[in-house]
Amino acid sequence: MMPTDINDVEYFHKVVDCQYACPAHTPVPHYIRLIAAGKYTEAYMVNWESNVFPGVLGRTCDRPCEPACRRGRVEEEPVAICRLKRVAADNKSDITHLLPTIPTVKNGKKIALIGAGPASLTVARDLAPLGYELHIFDDQTKGGGMMRSQIPSFRLPAEVLDQEVNFVLNMDVVQHFNHYVKSMKEMLETGYDAIFVGTGAPSGKDLPDLPGRWDIKENIHIGIQWLASVAFEHTHSIGKRVIVLGGGNTAMDCCRTSRRLGGEDVKVIVRSPFKEMKASPWEIEDAMHEDIPILDNHVPKSFVAENGKLKGMMFERVKAEYDASGKRKLVPTGEPDIFVEADDVIIAIGQENKFQWIEKDLGIEFDKWEMPVINSNNFSSTKAGVFFGGDAALGPKNVITAVAQGHQAAISIDLYCSGKDLNERPAPHTNLVSSKMGIHEWSYDNYVANDNRYIVPQADKKETLINRKKEVELGFSLGTAFKEAERCLNCDVQTVFTDSKCIECDACMDICPTSCITFTTNEENEDDLRNKLIVPALNKSQDIMVYQHGMK
Amino acid sequence: MSYIKPKFQHPRLPKNPLGYTRRDYEGSLSTLCAGCGHDSISAAIVDACFELNIQPHKVAKLSGIGCSSKTPAYFLSNSHGFNSVHGRMPSVATGANLANRDLLYLGVSGDGDSASIGFGQFAHVIRRNLNMTYIVMNNGCYGLTKGQDSATADNGSISKSGNANTFEGIDLCALAIELGATYVAQSFSGDKTQLIPLIKAALSHNGFSLINVISPCVTFNNNAGSTKSYDYVREHNEALNRIDFVPIKSEITTEYNHDIVKYVEMHDGSMIKLNKISPEWNPENKLSIITALQKAKQNHEILTGLLYLDNNSVELNDLINATNRPLNTLTEKELCPGETALQNINASLR
Numbered sequence: 003m004m005p006t007d008i009n010d011v012e013y014f015h016k017v018v019d020c021q022y023a024c025p026a027h028t029p030v031p032h033y034i035r036l037i038a039a040g041k042y043t044e045a046y047m048v049n050w051e052s053n054v055f056p057g058v059l060g061r062t063c064d065r066p067c068e069p070a071c072r073r074g075r076v077e078e079e080p081v082a083i084c085r086l087k088r089v090a091a092d093n094k095s096d097i098t099h100l101l102p103t104i105p106t107v108k109n110g111k112k113i114a115l116i117g118a119g120p121a122s123l124t125v126a127r128d129l130a131p132l133g134y135e136l137h138i139f140d141d142q143t144k145g146g147g148m149m150r151s152q153i154p155s156f157r158l159p160a161e162v163l164d165q166e167v168n169f170v171l172n173m174d175v176v177q178h179f180n181h182y183v184k185s186m187k188e189m190l191e192t193g194y195d196a197i198f199v200g201t202g203a204p205s206g207k208d209l210p211d212l213p214g215r216w217d218i219k220e221n222i223h224i225g226i227q228w229l230a231s232v233a234f235e236h237t238h239s240i241g242k243r244v245i246v247l248g249g250g251n252t253a254m255d256c257c258r259t260s261r262r263l264g265g266e267d268v269k270v271i272v273r274s275p276f277k278e279m280k281a282s283p284w285e286i287e288d289a290m291h292e293d294i295p296i297l298d299n300h301v302p303k304s305f306v307a308e309n310g311k312l313k314g315m316m317f318e319r320v321k322a323e324y325d326a327s328g329k330r331k332l333v334p335t336g337e338p339d340i341f342v343e344a345d346d347v348i349i350a351i352g353q354e355n356k357f358q359w360i361e362k363d364l365g366i367e368f369d370k371w372e373m374p375v376i377n378s379n380n381f382s383s384t385k386a387g388v389f390f391g392g393d394a395a396l397g398p399k400n401v402i403t404a405v406a407q408g409h410q411a412a413i414s415i416d417l418y419c420s421g422k423d424l425n426e427r428p429a430p431h432t433n434l435v436s437s438k439m440g441i442h443e444w445s446y447d448n449y450v451a452n453d454n455r456y457i458v459p460q461a462d463k464k465e466t467l468i469n470r471k472k473e474v475e476l477g478f479s480l481g482t483a484f485k486e487a488e489r490c491l492n493c494d495v496q497t498v499f500t501d502s503k504c505i506e507c508d509a510c511m512d513i514c515p516t517s518c519i520t521f522t523t524n525e526e527n528e529d530d531l532r533n534k535l536i537v538p539a540l541n542k543s544q545d546i547m548v549y550q551h552g553m554k
Numbered sequence: 555m556s557y558i559k560p561k562f563q564h565p566r567l568p569k570n571p572l573g574y575t576r577r578d579y580e581g582s583l584s585t586l587c588a589g590c591g592h593d594s595i596s597a598a599i600v601d602a603c604f605e606l607n608i609q610p611h612k613v614a615k616l617s618g619i620g621c622s623s624k625t626p627a628y629f630l631s632n633s634h635g636f637n638s639v640h641g642r643m644p645s646v647a648t649g650a651n652l653a654n655r656d657l658l659y660l661g662v663s664g665d666g667d668s669a670s671i672g673f674g675q676f677a678h679v680i681r682r683n684l685n686m687t688y689i690v691m692n693n694g695c696y697g698l699t700k701g702q703d704s705a706t707a708d709n710g711s712i713s714k715s716g717n718a719n720t721f722e723g724i725d726l727c728a729l730a731i732e733l734g735a736t737y738v739a740q741s742f743s744g745d746k747t748q749l750i751p752l753i754k755a756a757l758s759h760n761g762f763s764l765i766n767v768i769s770p771c772v773t774f775n776n777n778a779g780s781t782k783s784y785d786y787v788r789e790h791n792e793a794l795n796r797i798d799f800v801p802i803k804s805e806i807t808t809e810y811n812h813d814i815v816k817y818v819e820m821h822d823g824s825m826i827k828l829n830k831i832s833p834e835w836n837p838e839n840k841l842s843i844i845t846a847l848q849k850a851k852q853n854h855e856i857l858t859g860l861l862y863l864d865n866n867s868v869e870l871n872d873l874i875n876a877t878n879r880p881l882n883t884l885t886e887k888e889l890c891p892g893e894t895a896l897q898n899i900n901a902s903l904r
Contacts, residue, residue: 076564076565077565449560450560450562451560451562452560452561452562503589505589505591505594505743505744505770505772505784506594506744506746507588507589507590507591507593507594507743507772508593508594508597508746509584509588509589509593511597512559512580512583512584512593512597513559513583515560515562515563516562516563516564517563517564517567517576521746523747536567536568536576537564537566537567537568538566
């Protein structure tokens, strides 16, 4: 095989799989080593630079890094990257002096940020140090967007969120809370140099066509609206018997919140088979731990009312069948329909965008699904100077994706305001530090523990179920955090050979904990070469690095 | 100080029939200089023992003093070990072997340990044909005391300080053949594909096996003008043959050219496949190989490969008719056979 071209830095980036999988490209092994060294503040700042909300994400992230973690290839469980991030956030010292200084003399450009969720806050965080005058608008009383309204306090305490939102808002951001922006036209006329739309996907889906839906005035709730109403202290209780419809993370939050507001018999009822539920496995686990049964393969058939009052719902039993292309079809099993009693029903079957405040004649194009037409690289809309990010741009995803899109939009806004081409973007910031590392230094810094993944301890269910603000997860102790951090394989430490120096002493091969390095003769055929490695490289989706050595 | 390596290992690391991985034959982390040839030899020993499916507790590794003699800490951490006085490893090995012939004895030494302070011991262990594998990690200098010329430094070889050696260098292989060694090989630490089968064959040989491995000292003897630098050895390496080690009970089915290829059956039933690169030299003929070594010397070549093999070797325990059993298993009954036995012995001597 031809030697691998390592002049392209992308090669080094892509083998750090966790960092590569993170939409915001957080340098994971770097901060895990800092945590192992007890440098929590430094670890926090490495995170903050990339993902802006380490404390929030350390509790709530969808963790795309963890399935990518290479530890998961050599044993069952990846490193608990997400929960290690929380350790950095919980144990950091005061970081105010480490935050960028915000120029008092502004650069003369004025930017409007509509919606105060993770995407807008990221744009603000990135642009404020450059001297932009930033105006943030939100109809809520505080910043945070869906992180505040939809993530319950027992998963994300308000203090953690407040602190990280305030790090951004305190960067001289002009705040317009309790301010619903009702017209894009007006905003455009106000004279902003650029407008960023980060309004999320604020509208929960209903089941308007389900029989009986409109016979009932009360006790049917829309998931995200209901969660927001709980978060902002408008709703304090729910009936004893609750049905939550839906299998995503919102459904998990709804059922667990119900348990804390008086729900005793709370059920999650989902159309799909259990294993195809969209919710993260750990959130499903937590819900089941709180005695919430999940009924899968149940399709809602009708609401049942008596004298206009909700009695329950009828469900049809189905099973999943798959055609040749793998497309799923839910077919009735023929069993009799099931009636489930309920005092309240929460519909958590998805959320949608809502852009009725954007006039259709402004030059901002929308597609047939009424989503704005967005360039997915630079997040510009069809109207110059108007940018979208987060759930508002490409549909509902998650916090870390919103942050990543916020970074890209911020770059675009800066380029736009400087009169530059939006497509001439700076290269992704990848720090390659070349270090001549002695084998002992390597070994000291890179000890790999044999331990299995540690479990994050949880508070007693008796306490957490009576207080919706009591955080369930306690976080790793520092001792456990160290042990978990030592499970990291340090994939970002890479070996580069110097042709004239390498004598094949095998020390690198000797110290590699996963036997990644093999000295052997080259083969024409890639499969032959892959098979003769010390540990045959059978995963063909992963490239192997070939280094041609000049030695005899 | 030495560092313990993490126990973590890849789950798909190959296992030998005993169920051990290569990692089970390793030792602690080497503290030698980065780029030291000795580390490569350690790795070759690990590979050879793994592939030979050796039980680690059936091996005794012995050494003297020097950089080379530190290496047993870096391989076979589950085997017996003895780090002896400088140059005295052969006598310790002799004692151990006579006490228990059931173990595999692997001695590791350097040019100082074998060709200077331990020269006498080296000569005598060879002429007694002790059943052991004796690896010399030969770098032509005293690396541990900052690189003075050793007794194996070639005449004219230039040291790091710029001085040419004025003394004749000792050729350990020629000497060993002269003294009656029954397996003599020479190799280079930068050529593991050659070295591993040589170690495997040596471990299978019944009698004394010497492997003299030119192992450049990356810190003190890797300069221009040195005849034991990586560059010099690579340029002057003349492989006499290539051997492949054929494990016990393998059947030879392929056709081969009998002038070039020869299969030699070892004492334990395994075989070595000898690929002669220079067919005029025969490793089973002492005269032929001594001539080859002298010619190579004239041409400034370093002859590597299997130099000499006497397959009819009789090892020390059999030469002196020693007991087949380890001494610690002999009971009072065997050791003190009683009055009658003594009378019989005395009678036989009258």
